[in-house]
Structure formats: C-alpha cells, structure tokens
Amino acid sequence: MRRLVAIAGVALGLAAGLQASRGDERRSGATFMSPQTQALQADDAANPGMLSVADGQAQWSTPAGPNGTACTACHGDARDTMRGVAARYPAIDAVSGKAVDLMGRINLCRTRNMGAPALPAEGAELLGLAAYVGFQSRGLRIAPPTGAAMDAVRDAGRALYTRRQGQLDFSCAACHDDNWGRRLAAAPIPQAHPTGYPLYRLEWQATGSLQRRFRNCMTGVRAEPWPYGSDEAIALEAFLMDRARGMAVETPAVRP
Amino acid sequence: MPGSGRSRPKSLAEARRLVAALALLAAWPVAAAAETVPPGAVAVVGDGIPRPLTDRPGDPARGRAIVVDRQKGLCLLCHTGPFPEQRFPGTLAPDLAGAGSRWNEAQLRLRLVDGRLLNPDSIMPAYYRIDGFVRVARAFAGRPILEAQDVEDVVAFLATLREEPVKKESP
Numbered sequence: 001m002r003r004l005v006a007i008a009g010v011a012l013g014l015a016a017g018l019q020a021s022r023g024d025e026r027r028s029g030a031t032f033m034s035p036q037t038q039a040l041q042a043d044d045a046a047n048p049g050m051l052s053v054a055d056g057q058a059q060w061s062t063p064a065g066p067n068g069t070a071c072t073a074c075h076g077d078a079r080d081t082m083r084g085v086a087a088r089y090p091a092i093d094a095v096s097g098k099a100v101d102l103m104g105r106i107n108l109c110r111t112r113n114m115g116a117p118a119l120p121a122e123g124a125e126l127l128g129l130a131a132y133v134g135f136q137s138r139g140l141r142i143a144p145p146t147g148a149a150m151d152a153v154r155d156a157g158r159a160l161y162t163r164r165q166g167q168l169d170f171s172c173a174a175c176h177d178d179n180w181g182r183r184l185a186a187a188p189i190p191q192a193h194p195t196g197y198p199l200y201r202l203e204w205q206a207t208g209s210l211q212r213r214f215r216n217c218m219t220g221v222r223a224e225p226w227p228y229g230s231d232e233a234i235a236l237e238a239f240l241m242d243r244a245r246g247m248a249v250e251t252p253a254v255r256p
Numbered sequence: 257m258p259g260s261g262r263s264r265p266k267s268l269a270e271a272r273r274l275v276a277a278l279a280l281l282a283a284w285p286v287a288a289a290a291e292t293v294p295p296g297a298v299a300v301v302g303d304g305i306p307r308p309l310t311d312r313p314g315d316p317a318r319g320r321a322i323v324v325d326r327q328k329g330l331c332l333l334c335h336t337g338p339f340p341e342q343r344f345p346g347t348l349a350p351d352l353a354g355a356g357s358r359w360n361e362a363q364l365r366l367r368l369v370d371g372r373l374l375n376p377d378s379i380m381p382a383y384y385r386i387d388g389f390v391r392v393a394r395a396f397a398g399r400p401i402l403e404a405q406d407v408e409d410v411v412a413f414l415a416t417l418r419e420e421p422v423k424k425e426s427p
Contacts, residue, residue: 163390164389164390165389165390165391166389166390166391166392166393166396167381167389167392167393167396167401168330168381168401169372169381169382169389170379170381174379178379179348179379182346182347182348183344183346183347183348184333184334184346184348185326185332185333185344185345185346186343186344189348218391218393219393222392222393222395222396223390223391223392223393224391224392224393224394225393
C-alpha cells in the first residue's frame with residue numbers, strides 16, 4: 001500500500017511538471033501513460049534510459065580519431081557546456097547553412113573536429129551521446145532558435161505534418177491534433193510532443209530516437225518512412241520542437 | 257519433405273519452374289470464378305455503388321472475420337462494434353452496430369470503397385482505391401487495402417448488423 005501511494009505520488013508530481021500552464025492544452029506523452037510507466041520514468045535508478053545516459057557519459061571522455069581527441073578536449077564538463085543545448089535543436093549549422101538535429105551536430109563534431117567517422121544512425125553510441133547531452137537539458141524549457149532559415153525548415157515540417165500519407169491516407173495531424181486522447185486500438189493517442197528523446201520505449205526494449213518514432217507512425221499508416229537524417233525528418237523534428245516550445249525537456253523519457 | 261512421397265526439385269531452374277506453375281495455379285481460380293470491377297472503374301450512383309464489385313455474392317461470415325482482423329480489415333483499430341470477444345477496439349470512429357439499418361448495401365459499398373467521395377475530411381481509409389496516395393510503403397504500393405471479393409464480403413456482413421447502436425460516451 002505504501003508503495004502504491006509512493007508510486008501515485010511520483011506520478012502526480014511528474015504529471016504536474018509535464019502539464020503545460022493553464023489555458024494551454026499541450027501535454028507531454030508521459031501524461032497519457034499508466035502510473036507504473038510514469039513512475040519508471042521518474043525514478044532514475046529504475047529508468048532504463050539512464051543506461052544510455054551513462055553510456056554517453058563514458059564516451060564523452062573517450063578519445064576517438066587520429067589525434068585521440070575526446071569531446072572533453074573542446075567541451076570540458078558537459079554539465080556546464082551542454083546545459084540547454086538539446087532544448088534548441090534542430091538548428092542551422094553555420095558551415096553548411098543547413099538544419100541539423102542534435103545527433104547530426106554530434107556527428108559533425110566527429111567528422112569535422114575529431115577526424116573520426118560519423119557514428120551510425122540509431123546505434124548505441126550515437127544514442128548514448130545524444131541521451132547524455134539531452135540529459136543536461138532535463139527540466140529546461142524547449143527554446144528553438146528563431147530566424148528566417150529555421151522558419152523555412154519548420155514550414156516544410158508543418159507541410160509534412162498536415163499532409164495525408166500512406167495507403168491508409170492519414171496525416172500526422174489527423175491523429176495527434178484532431179484525435180489525441182482517443183484510442184487507436186489499445187493505445188491512447190498522445191499529442192506527439194518530442195520532449196523526451198532519445199527515450200526508452202518498452203515496445204522497442206531499447207533506447208531510440210525521435211526519427212525512429214516517426215518510422216513507427218509512418219509504417220502504421222503504410223507509408224514509406226523517411227531515411228534517417230533526411231531533410232524531411234529534420235524538418236518534421238524542427239516543426240515539432242517549435243510546436244512544443246516552452247514545454248519541459250524529459251530526456252531520457254520512457255514510453256510504452 | 258521426407259515421407260511425403262513427392263520428389264524434390266533437382267535443380268534451381270526446376271524449382272523456379274515449379275514456383276511459377278504454383279503461382280499460376282493460385283491466381284487461376286480467382287480469375288475464373290469471379291468477374292471483377294477493377295479499382296477506378298467503380299460506378300458511383302448518388303451516394304452509393306449499386307453494382308457489386310464481383311459476381312460472387314458476399315459471404316457475411318468471411319466478412320466478419322475480415323472486419324475483426326487487425327492486419328487485414330483494420331476496422332477495430334478505429335471502430336467499436338458488436339464484437340464481444342474483441343478486446344481494445346479503437347475510439348476514433350462511430351460504432352458499427354446498426355450499420356445495416358442506417359445504410360443499404362450500395363451505400364455501405366461506397367463508404368468502404370472510397371468514403372472521401374462523400375466527406376473529403378473523413379479519416380476513413382479508401383479500401384478499394386489505388387491512386388491519389390502519397391508515399392505508400394513499397395509492400396502496399398499499387399494495390400487496394402482490400403480485394404474486390406473482400407469488400408463484397410464485408411458489405412454483406414455489415415448489412416446484417418441491424419441492432420441498435422450502443423450508446424457510448426465520447427472519450
């Protein structure tokens with residue numbers, strides 16, 4: 001009984017932090033989860049996503065590339081230098097002028113600044129680094145960059161979000177704007193706020209990226225998923241982050 | 257297969273020929289048994305499609321099986337209905353109970369084939385259309401969600417649903 005009360009307490013506390021302010025209908029995906037899953041996310045000792053964070057922390061100081069450089073060489077202590085960084089990605093990379101997401105940014109440091117090969121998409125190493133960097137923003141508000149270049153990317157993302165796709169001919173908006181809170185078979189439909197990525201999904205039995213989540217929803221409507229790192233996937237990420245502006249980062253979240 | 261008495265194909269070429277022959281056989285009875293209206297050639301009259309898509313009458317029992325099959329008919333991902341044995345139906349779309357007293361077969365057929373012709377904003381998928389889609393996954397490209405005979409079976413089943421719809425609170 002006491003355990004139950006404790007779980008409920010944790011869940012309530014979590015829910016309070018994840019509900020946007022009054023008059024704002026936006027809700028984190030966590031608020032649609034069972035109290036048990038909410039408690040799993042809230043307890044760092046039990047949250048399986050914390051394993052990815054620990055993995056990333058170890059890599060942060062591990063040398064790579066011909067000169068044996070580690071992230072620490074240029075970025076020092078991530079707890080200071082990476083605070084708030086994940087809350088403002090995707091952002092424009094000044095060198096190429098193109099939008100990159102957090103994982104793309106990390107791989108740019110590997111290839112440009114360390115002379116090391118890019119890490120494979122959805123591999124444990126890249127997910128770990130992104131989870132560790134993302135963790136430094138936990139509890140901070142999502143604050144995407146302003147500017148015309150990012151606006152253009154977000155507009156492209158919005159167009160993809162509202163376009164019908166796949167053999168079942170659904171737009172993302174048809175589920176996540178028009179029908180959130182209802183159930184698709186057993187699953188409650190959340191509002192698709194990207195507050196917790198990379199996150200541990202129970203169905204995956206693994207940590208995964210926001211782009212992996214897109215693939216799940218795309219294949220669900222029998223649409224051809226976008227390749228990892230494609231302009232379309234980045235644009236959609238940028239649109240969703242802007243749509244969640246001001247909501248709290250939860251990385252590493254847990255989802256069913 | 258040991259003990260089956262059938263000789264195994266001796267070469268790859270022979271195996272390929274066997275597969276081709278089997279594929280032909282599998283396709284044969286469908287083509288012979290039913291004259292089929294292809295997607296795109298379906299004639300809409302008023303708010304219905306009066307002419308069945310095949311000349312074989314729909315089988316309501318088979319139709320029910322398709323409706324509750326979450327990989328094939330997909331209906332229960334969104335709809336509730338009079339299916340007491342089915343757990344966790346979706347809550348995105350109207351209850352299917354009483355569908356057969358609300359609509360006649362022609363109306364049901366159009367709502368299944370391409371409901372967007374009636375309501376362009378509907379989320380109800382078009383079950384017997386093959387064009388006008390965006391980024392269809394390779395495995396599903398160029399074919400409708402249901403085959404013509406499946407549509408007829410589902411129409412025949414829905415027409416039998418004459419009960420009062422269950423009053424459900426919206427979630």
